[in-house]
Amino acid sequence: MTIEEMIDLQERGARARAIGLALSDNPFLTAGHMPVHGREPTADWLARHDAWKFGWEAEHASREGKLPIHSTYHTPVVFRSRTARH
Structure with a gap:
């Protein structure tokens, strides 16, 4: 799978949630998209x-107000030396 295809599928999943489809409506759970033994590697399907x-899930989290806060972002703290002249 290319990066473009991955992004496209992520966008499709987000749009599906936005229009009210359930997680179980994932098109890759339908018989036509399920891997057939010997035709498509299971890893590609997965x-x-x-x-x-x-x-x-990302769209669902944004609608539920449960987006994770990025833990590596910190507001810089500026310390001033007591001996510094202003």
Whole structure:
């Protein structure tokens, strides 16, 4: 799967959540998209399934107000020396 395809699937998952579809409406859970033994590697199918699911979950989290706060962002603190002249 290319990066463009992954992004497209994430966007499709987000749009699906935005229009009210359930997580279980993931198109990769339908019989036509399920991997058939010997035709498509399961890892490829799983990557597509997970990309769509990720988009759906991200949109769901944003609508529920549960977006994670990025823990590595810190407001810089500026210390001034007591001996510094202003």
